[in-house]
Amino acid sequence: MALFCRAAYLLLKPSRPVAACISAAARQYSSGGQYDYIIVEKRGEKQNVGFIQLNRPKALNALCDGLMSEVGQALDDFEADGGVGAIVITGSDRAFAAGADIKEMQNRTFQECYGGNFLSHWNRVSTVKKPVIAAVNGFALGGGCELAMMCDIIYAGEKAQFGQPEILLGTIPGAGGTQRLTRAVGKSLAMEMVLTGDKINAQEAKQSGLVSKICPVDQLVLEAIKCGEKIASNSKLVSAMAKEAVNAAYELTLAEGNRLEKRLFHSTFATEDRKEGMSAFVEKRQASFKDK
Incomplete structure (x- = not known):
């Protein structure tokens, strides 16, 4: 071999x-x-x-x-x-x-x-x-x-x-x-x-x-x-945040990774795409993300 x-x-x-x-x-x-x-x-x-x-x-x-x-x-x-x-x-x-x-x-x-x-x-x-x-x-x-x-x-x-x-x-x-x-x-x-x-x-x-x-x-x-x-088809901004969080799992301790994840999760609440995504879910329609 x-x-x-x-x-x-x-x-x-x-x-x-x-x-x-x-x-x-x-x-x-x-x-x-x-x-x-x-x-x-x-x-x-x-x-x-x-x-x-x-x-x-x-x-x-x-x-x-x-x-x-x-x-x-x-x-x-x-x-x-x-x-x-x-x-x-x-x-x-x-x-x-x-x-x-x-x-x-x-x-x-x-x-x-x-x-x-x-x-x-x-x-x-x-x-x-x-x-x-x-x-x-x-x-x-x-x-x-x-x-x-x-x-x-x-x-x-x-x-x-x-x-x-x-x-x-x-x-x-x-x-x-x-x-x-x-x-x-x-x-x-x-x-x-x-x-x-x-x-x-x-x-x-x-x-x-x-x-x-x-x-x-x-x-x-x-x-x-x-x-x-x-x-x-998803928010490019939020996808980048999700990618950062997953990659961090290889480099940080569980506690550190969870803290980073929480900060990034909180950060999504400053985006228009998070508002649009949740509104679309409640209104039972397709979300239209603007990457903002």
């Missing part, structure tokens, strides 16, 4: 220099941003779901620095877009992301990594205020697994595989793999995955709590978009 994992991981490396990863025309988001490594659109009936598709097919969407910078730029655009209430990140049917680009990292020195705080900006996905859904088909290995875990919700295709095989390359996860995986699946399974490099399939990921839903491969993105539309 370990030998297969190592072989598979190494086979997922890009076969040519990073600068030549995508020869097709740059993709364009409606705001005017140009992208070489990702496709950026709005999806949903009301065009209220931001959509980011990793687009390095020949490298199985291996994460290079340029790709992650573009993801950050797209997230910034969606964060500033008042019409977007949720964001979906996906890859291809074969690979969500096969890992970090090993060729890009191979010759880096400790001084370069430490002095330049290598991978620091990759964390942007986890700091977005709007809810982010990962739609994972195929391989989500190494940095790909870490990218999925930075998202708020993970939907998996039936053939998805998750793993942190960095140990087989003589290193360890560097974008949150040891931390988020442990919080998601518990110490024992996380330790086994990190120390052996073994993968888990979609069913095992669902049972362990890493993903919330398994979908047929051809329905995965549609289901993620539907989830995004449902989230986007």
